[in-house]
Amino acid sequence: MTGRFAGKVALVTGASSGIGRASAIAFAREGAKVVVSDIVDESKDETVPAIKAAGGEAIYVQADVSKATDVERLINVAVRTFGRLDCAHNNAGIFGNFAPTADCTEENWDRVVNTNLKGCWLCMKYEIPQMLKQGGGAIVNTSSFAGLYGSPAAPAYCASKGGIVQVTRTAALEYATAGIRINAVCPGSIRTPLVESLIAAGYPETQMAANHPVNRIGEPHEIAEAVLWLCSDAASFVTGVPMPVDGGWSAM
Ligand code: NAD
Numbered sequence: 001m002t003g004r005f006a007g008k009v010a011l012v013t014g015a016s017s018g019i020g021r022a023s024a025i026a027f028a029r030e031g032a033k034v035v036v037s038d039i040v041d042e043s044k045d046e047t048v049p050a051i052k053a054a055g056g057e058a059i060y061v062q063a064d065v066s067k068a069t070d071v072e073r074l075i076n077v078a079v080r081t082f083g084r085l086d087c088a089h090n091n092a093g094i095f096g097n098f099a100p101t102a103d104c105t106e107e108n109w110d111r112v113v114n115t116n117l118k119g120c121w122l123c124m125k126y127e128i129p130q131m132l133k134q135g136g137g138a139i140v141n142t143s144s145f146a147g148l149y150g151s152p153a154a155p156a157y158c159a160s161k162g163g164i165v166q167v168t169r170t171a172a173l174e175y176a177t178a179g180i181r182i183n184a185v186c187p188g189s190i191r192t193p194l195v196e197s198l199i200a201a202g203y204p205e206t207q208m209a210a211n212h213p214v215n216r217i218g219e220p221h222e223i224a225e226a227v228l229w230l231c232s233d234a235a236s237f238v239t240g241v242p243m244p245v246d247g248g249w250s251a252m
Contacts, residue, residue, distance in 0.1 A: 003031030004232050009082040011035040011074075013065050013123060014092030016045045018192030019142065022220035023089050023227045028056030030228060032087065035078040037061045039092070065092045065119030075126040085130045087231040090123040091142040092116075093160075095194055101155045109156045116160035121167050124182070128175060136179030138231040141168050142223075143184040145246050161186075165242040172240030181239040183230045188246030189217040213248030 010027040014020035016038035028034045028051040035058070036047045042060045051058040061077050063070040078085055096112035097105070120141050131137030146154060147161030165184055172182040189195055189208050195217065199205050209216045226245045229235055244250040 003029065004228070005087070006031030008032045008086040009035065009078065009084050010087040010089070010231070011037065011078055011085060011127070012089045012091060013037045013063070013074075013119070014142075015047050016040050018194065019187065019190060019220045019223045020089065020091040021047045021050075022224040023091065024058070025050060025054075026221065026224040026228050027087065027089075027231075028058055029054065033082045034058040035061060035074075035082070035085075037063050037065075037074055037092075039064050065090075065123060066114040068122055068125075071119075071122040072126050075130060079130055084134055085127060086134070086137050088123065088127045088137070088139045089142070089227050089231070090120045090127075090139065092119055093142060095154070096156050098153045100153050104155050112156035113160045113163075116157070117163040117167070120164050124167070124171055128171070128180060131180045132175075132178055137181075138235075139171075139180065139182045140227045140230045141182070141184045143168070143186045143242055145186055145188050145244065145249055147184070148186055148242065148244065148250055168242060169240045176239055181230075181235065183235075183238060183240065184242040185223055185226050185230070186242050186244045186246065186250070187218060187223050188212050188244075188249045190223055191217055191219055211249055212246060213252065216247065218245070218247060 010032040012020050012024040015024040015036040024034050024036050045060045048058045048060045061074050063074040093116045097108045141164050143164040144161040146158045147165045168184040
């Protein structure tokens with residue numbers, strides 16, 4: 001396939017749903033060979049069939065990003081299959097339970113921080129050595145508006161997403177001269193199963209939309225576009241940035 005990422009290999013975690021799925025499909029549309037990874041069973045993944053139906057190339061690798069052995073295997077399979085790794089979108093994440101700080105359980109804290117923050121770090125830990133061998137690469141981590149600002153009843157989520165901003169900045173500084181650019185996207189509210197479940201549970205979409213100066217929630221492909229730009233050569237002078245993609249919310 002032709003496109004901005006022709007000849008390149010891209011890995012996306014949390015790619016069976018929502019933002020990750022949109023990003024994986026966009027990378028494939030732009031010519032990348034895509035490693036689609038998620039914790040769900042291969043039989044439940046609809047992203048790889050969608051990419052193949054559109055003429056793209058992709059494999060599915062099941063991995064739990066909170067487990068080092070899974071992530072190491074994921075990168076090994078990616079490189080064994082496609083020979084290299086040029087772009088990585090470390091996106092897998094969970095929101096956890098809604099509860100204020102004093103009511104947040106240890107179980108919720110560990111689950112959310114292990115999936116979101118430890119998972120992001122583990123992905124970089126195993127992606128970076130491969131990119132160093134190749135002489136460069138681009139990584140985008142999914143943080144959140146909640147990684148930049150407080151959000152009541154989500155202490156573990158905010159801590160994990162704020163932590164992602166800091167490991168992004170730190171790794172960007174460490175590998176800047178090695179040709180590896182590392183950035184983050186900080187989405188506002190995006191129409192994915194997570195947000196749809198909140199709407200279905202009675203949280204009015206109009207209220208959610210009103211947080212954003214553009215007065216609507218975002219769509220997964222709008223985050224994917226930012227991820228692809230950050231991974232592309234057009235962003236060659238951009239590294240260490242937590243980029244809000246939030247309809248202006250963070251400007252308030
Ligand atoms: P989603 O639930 O649609 O997708 C998340 C995917 O991650 C799922 O397919 C899930 O199976 C996978 N996953 C969960 N735990 C995993 C694990 N341990 N290992 C591997 N995969 C795992 O959610 P989404 O809204 O698309 O969220 C994607 C990312 O965007 C998350 O990091 C989320 O925190 C972040 N985000 C979402 C929003 C939003 O409004 N939707 C806003 C800001 C940030």
